[in-house]
Amino acid sequence: HGVNLRAQPPELAEAADPTAAFRSYFEDLRRGATRNTDLKLVLVGNGRVGKTTLKHCLVHGVPPPEPIRERTHGIDATTLGWPAGGEEFRVTIWDLAGQEIYHTMHRFLLHPRVVFLLLWAEETEETDPRELHPVSYWLDLIGQLGSGSVTILVKTQIDRGQKHGTRPPELVGVEDPVVAEAAVSAAQGRGIGALRETISEEIVRFRDRWGYLLPTSWLAVRAEVERLRDSGHRELPFAQFEQLCTVHDARHPRILADYLGQSGFLFYRPGHFGDRLILDQDWLLERIYAVFDPRSQIRQRILRAGGSLFADDTASVWPDHDPHERQVFLGFLTGAELAFHVEGSDPAEYVVPALLPEAPPPFRPGTGSDDLWLEVRFGTLHRALIERLIVRLSGMSPHRRWWRDGIDIEAPDRSWQASVEAWWERNALRVHIHPLRASPGGATTQRQVAASLLRLIRSTLPGAEPVIAGSLDGVVYIDLEKLEQARVAGNPRCVDRSGQVCDVAHFAALPTRAELERAGGENLIPEERPMTAEPQKLRIFVSYAHEDKELKKVLMKRLEGIARSHPIESWDDSKILAGTLVHEEILKGLNAADITLLLISPDFVTSDYCWTQEMEIALQQYEREGKLPVPIIVRRTPEWHEAKIGQHLALPKDGRWLTAWPSPDDFWGEVEEGLRDLIRDLMEKRGIPPKRY
Template sequence: MPTPLEIALERIEECRRTRSTELDLSCLGLDEIPEEVFELTWLEKLNVLEEWDTRDEYGEIKEIPLAIKKLKNLTEFNCATNQISDLSPLCGLPALQTLDCRYNQISRLTLNGLPALQFLFCTGNKISDLFPFSGLSTLQALDCGDNNICDLSPLSGLTTLQWLCFSHNHVSDLSPLSALFQLRLLDCSNTKISNLSPLSGLSALKSLDCSNNQINHLESIYNLVMSENLKYLKAYGNPVYGIPSWIFRNFWVADNLWDDDNCLENIRNYWQDLDKGSERQQQLKVQLVGNGRVGKTTLAYALEHKRTPSEQFKSTHGIVINEIQQTLDGEEKPVILQLWDFGGQEIYHTTHRLFLSDDCLYLLLWAEETEEHPDETRHPVSYWLELIHDLGNNSPVILVKNQIDRADRLPTRPAGLSDDMPGVQQIRQEVKISAMQYRGMPALRGAIESVLEELKQKICLELPTSWLQVQRELKQLDQKSIPLPHFKQLCIKAGISHAEWLANYLHKTGALFYSEGTFQDQIILDQNWAINAVYRVFDPNKPHRRRIERMGGRFIGEDASLLWADAEAKEQEVYVDFMRNCGICYETKQLQNLLDNKPFAEREFIIPALLPLISKAKTAWGNSRPDDWQLDIEYPFLHRSIIERMILRIGETYEGEPWRTGIFCETDEGQLLLECEYANKQQSTQGRLHFQLRSSQPERLVYALRKLVRQTSPHRRYQEYLSKAGAERTLLPEFKDEAMQHPSKLDASKPADKTIKLFISYSHADEAHKERLEKHLKAINRTLPLTAWSDRHLFAGEPVDEQIFQQLNTADIVLLLVSPDFINSDYCFTKEMERALERYQDEGNVVIPVIIRHTASWRNHKIGQIVALPKDGKPLAKWDDADEFWGSVEEGIRDQVKKRLQA
């Protein structure tokens, strides 16, 4: 096997032979740059980047030879992720435009004699002084994040700067940036900034990330935010006064831990409605969690009624929601506390995870003695603290020892809770009570009031009057659910133009339940009604659960009439839709059912929580074979929800055989068997996902599974090991999501959520036709998952070619809007179309010419060999009715979307 140097010398010789202007020696493991490189005096691009090991081990290159000065034509040099400390050998390179020296050992940048330098990336070094930057008058982009920088003053004169990132530094003052009027992108996240007013005059700004700082007010950038110029804003992680924390999250995207947080639309809608009138409101979600039969429902009653209940409550099945009021010093109005009482039985824990949230108060109940029940597991307090930490690590916890009338021998805090355990640092107060006897309740109320004081800035909110008007009218309706059009009418009446957005906001804050395009476009107002209906399936005292368990955790749509006999057929579909959207169940062959318009009554659903404990497939797998591979994901805290989501995602992607703790399936890459195992479930929550693979292409399946684990896990506190049967396990480095690497059905998204990407290539002279087309694409999106992209999505100042070709290279369908102007456009015809056709030849996409205007020569080119839309390539002008033309185009595109989904 050749050494890194031998590989490098081979590439150098190839470059010498072809006189290529680019030389890539990246990720070879070199310990120095070979001297032969500097004989290639015609080089324009040189790359010696090394791969960054997740154990913080960089490459071995420690210096840049002085001989690099021979490369007078060098325009790009990448030496990232090595151990270089001195860049002075680069001084005097007259053509150097781009320098990437990220993650090295540089404490001072020597940048003399670089008159052409435009792009500098020096993240992850030891730089503290930016003075050497002050003379870089041609600099357009600078990334100096993750250094030791405190002062931005040397940048004040860089008036050509368009792109600036200095995140993860010690900067507290943005004043030096106030005159950088060409700045398009700014990332000042994770610093010590508290004042954004210096940015108020930067009208060219397109993207701003000021997350995780000390900002209390955003009013100084009001005009910037409300202008149409700004396209991206990330501002979460700041103690902003008066604005609901959910405003700083992008709640249009799916519930995924790693989703983007562009809050621009949210803050615009908030301020737009706030300008019409506002009211101060004080509210907080309080969530009662703990084992079953520990007295959560009794405590909720005592808090609401301020007295002991007259009788004992039955064990809660599901979730119960109530509201109470709590006074707060200095405030005229009381705080509205929304109490969520969660059933403690283990079968509900996975589903509860969907409603447990951040930015709330947790009352964690435990007791020395409770009524014993054979079907219930008594989890330690540490189990619940870990769950809270994973799902709401910003939320305070009051530890409540209940039922002291039964036993009170132990301390309020259970033994074994150390400060380094997840969630322990979130405990603010510890109290002991007997909710049944109303003992200790004043102490608990005092503890709650103390936490409310701590959260005062989060719970005392300034909300638009129009939002509160809609919420009040919804309460007055006293209905379980309403159609979305009805909700829109209420919004119009209140002067709100973004009804779907408001519905999403109210959903995320827990006021109602809404998911766009589901529940037959119903908005669920009475969440107790929906939750209780769904949890009826799990009630051990009902025959429905036993029936589903006898069916192997499966039921069909027709069974809904038995599960909810008192509900109408449409309502029954809403319940199942609710379950599917919450991840309680999944539909087998969902995509095919969608394409075939299969009736609801005939569709099959699987509930992972009710699957059988054993499986014939697991037995049939047998012992390991020599070519088998094992992928182990080991968790210090393996929650049941992770297991069920893995079964759900794999099960709805492939036809397989699931059971309570695993699944077997045939994939495109081979056979897969997943088993979920605990070290000792009675004593620990430590466990692992054990994947066994029989595949001729294991790397593709391993990549897809690791990506799925990353998407599914609420934290990254796990380790991954890979081994071949009988061999020693290898600890894998942290997973890196490489776009388009090892694509599989599991990669990117579940089939039900798979979205077809469509790219529109067109001449700007045909803008009106493109806009009409987009209306029809939206119509397709009503029933099929489709997103469309055109160059109008670009931010000013972004690298045009890079962004366009990134979209083009990942598109499933490329539409070419053919017209004389399209043919005459060098960019459309020679760049976009040629790249699209290259991928088309490799079966990477579908290319569809759409003949919008008479174009005599289009059949003489390569696209003339492809079936065009509309039928026979008849242009719009030759149709009697424009609606018929666009309807024909829409149907043709819809057919291709269905084919791509099936593929």
């Protein structure tokens, strides 16, 4: 097409099918294009380094009238126009909380081709040594989570004195990805103008990284989605998003939704959030951050429960939200690998690794002569890595042996056990593999387990190249590459990790790194745990006239029977608690429903509320989102089918009312059979698995 591939949206390469994504992009590009001018400016650094004060200066042009003492908990984002190089960019400035408890979540806000302002100061008011990370820690985090980005190093709080220049001593003479440096006192407004000029220069200098072409149709859909968000819409069903794409001639809605999600414009992951797009990221993140906020009661509650959150408790955790919204929050926690659902738990249990107990379990894998230890060392070990590994390995820990810094696992056939835990003082993961029974292929199995775990670690933190050392006793470790070099050179001696000279022959049973990477056979560790929340359910709303209350009770009994074999959740106005607003609760139930059952009778037709409100909402939902309104003819109701609802298939299928059947059981049996068919069909379309007994 004569277009530079490197100047295209990088998110397309992250799509499930990159080839289809690029093909769709170029097809839509032919019909009109505009250069992207949206950009993220992300402020990162330790707590109390001055990010919030600097953001105020960049947004308002002046320091805040009073010193900002309150910590940022979570995120704070502001969008504004930013002139640079004769163009007007739309820049969203993100202030990310510096406390380590939030770092795991930040990876969902860090995307390729972002401008980072990495703040550091010689002195701050932070007193907790655990929160005083070196600048190299943040550079490593940016490199892992924001590849392709631009980093500007900003020294802050220069009014407190300056012993060093704009670079901290640890970076002097060290090669790093920093493209520019600045020094400011945001509290006094010093250096802000120069910093703005530096930011503008870098935006222009690296323009090709974000100034790619976007199809006009994509921009039109994005503008419409933004309008919906600004008017108060928090979510958008994918069916409605498809309609927007049709209106604006964007031919591949899944590709466009994937791009908008990957670029950070909204949250979208196929199969999550009930196949909806989350438009209001702040709304969702505020509820999620509340789980981790040290000040919140939610966090304290989960800590007291040993890191567990139960589905039955979510109504009190998020009291101002309906069941659908609470399911969205749980779906984000699991889909983002901030929590995992314990398979088979009833009530459903979710474990949050960041809030697990600090102490390891009392019973750990044993040791033996055939054991193998690995030290997987990084430049900086981030807590996010161990937490994600706990999530991904949780399905292999049947005895729930997980804690804040690690997890013990075992083979399904109990042929081996292993542990993976953080070794903070060495910036490493410590892996221990312990065979439980001898086998002719014992060494091969050890290497397969080790190779599988290393593949999992790499897939969890792509792009990282750790140094790997091995040990036969868990005490003396030797770098596997150095061991291989000594073997190839025929050297009888080598230096271990502690600097001591040792015999190469002592490590004869250790595999080399190359041997681990070449290890074939079955992958014994799943590289990604299925990121599912509580098993997805279809929600059914029952609309009826109160004169038909007894008939409604019979229907609810039938639905209870269906629920034993199908993942459904039924709702009617009897679920409304005393003291709540009836109309609002009914609207919540209707809006959350996938299927609305309408008990048609003369009283239903003459009820203004049933006929003109509940039924009308059900019909509108069908037109907008494809949700199913299902009329059930419980009493003879002449000419009901001439209304708009008459265009929909009724139950029983021949439209005969209850007393026209030989017996009530015949009538309700036919209704139940029809409902089961509808539910199975909808489950198949939504990809919802059958309920397990």
